[in-house]
Amino acid sequence: MLEKDEYFMRRAISLAQKGIDSNSGGPFGAVVVKDGEIIGEGCNQVTSTNDPTAHAEVVAIRNACQKLGSFQLDNCILYTSCEPCPMCLGAIYWARPLRVFYAATREDAAQIGFDDQFIYEEIEKNFEHRQMKLVNLMRDEGLAVFENWENKSDKKEY
Numbered sequence: 001m002l003e004k005d006e007y008f009m010r011r012a013i014s015l016a017q018k019g020i021d022s023n024s025g026g027p028f029g030a031v032v033v034k035d036g037e038i039i040g041e042g043c044n045q046v047t048s049t050n051d052p053t054a055h056a057e058v059v060a061i062r063n064a065c066q067k068l069g070s071f072q073l074d075n076c077i078l079y080t081s082c083e084p085c086p087m088c089l090g091a092i093y094w095a096r097p098l099r100v101f102y103a104a105t106r107e108d109a110a111q112i113g114f115d116d117q118f119i120y121e122e123i124e125k126n127f128e129h130r131q132m133k134l135v136n137l138m139r140d141e142g143l144a145v146f147e148n149w150e151n152k153s154d155k156k157e158y
Contacts, residue, residue, distance in 0.1 A: 008033050008079040009101055011041065015056065016081040019043030026114060028056040030080040032064035032073060032097070039076070040064025056080060057088035061095050071158055073097040082109050085116045086123065 008031055015029025025044030032040035042059025046052055057080050065071055076097040082104040084092055092100060106116060118131075127134050149155065 004036065005079070005101060008038070008077070009081075009103055011038065012056075012079040012081045013103055015041055015043040019045070019056070022048075024048040025054065025056075027112075028081050030056040030060040030078060032060050032076050032078050034064075034068070034073075034076045039067045053087065055085065055088050057084050058091050061091055065095065071095075077101070082106070082114075085114075086119045 012029045012031050015031070016027045017029070019025050019029060020027050022043075025046040025048055028044040030042055031038050040060045040063035042056050042063060044056045045054040045059055057078065060078070060080075061073065064073055064076065073095045076095075078092060078097045078100045080088075080100065080102045083102045083106045084100065085106070109115070110117065122130050122132075
């Protein structure tokens with residue numbers, strides 16, 4: 001690991017502490033870096049914004065993408081104070097940074113009450129065995145919109 005990686009990780013960790021100190025949410029922070037410059041950062045804001053998706057990584061990704069004017073984090077690196085949860089990991093994959101560095105592990109997070117293991121286990125199950133019931137409804141109408149997208153000549157691919 002390089003000195004610059006440690007610098008950016010320290011910033012992510014300090015944002016996690018800032019989130020605790022400001023009561024904005026849980027103890028998580030993240031920064032997005034491009035060409036050696038922080039272009040987006042955030043701490044967990046779930047409880048302060050009443051937004052269950054306002055995890056540090058998602059907040060940092062949103063900030064960085066807004067600054068870049070892009071929905072992808074091309075040639076960016078994400079530093080996060082903790083191994084990303086399943087939701088954040090999905091957002092990270094969609095944003096497509098080059099790599100992710102994390103400090104604490106998901107097992108460390110579970111030790112203080114942030115245990116996402118049940119989500120990992122739920123994802124592995126067939127729909128009919130999941131705790132939350134997912135019901136397929138009005139598929140034909142939904143597929144018609146997909147067909148419209150497929151035939152749209154001026155769409156912006158992603």
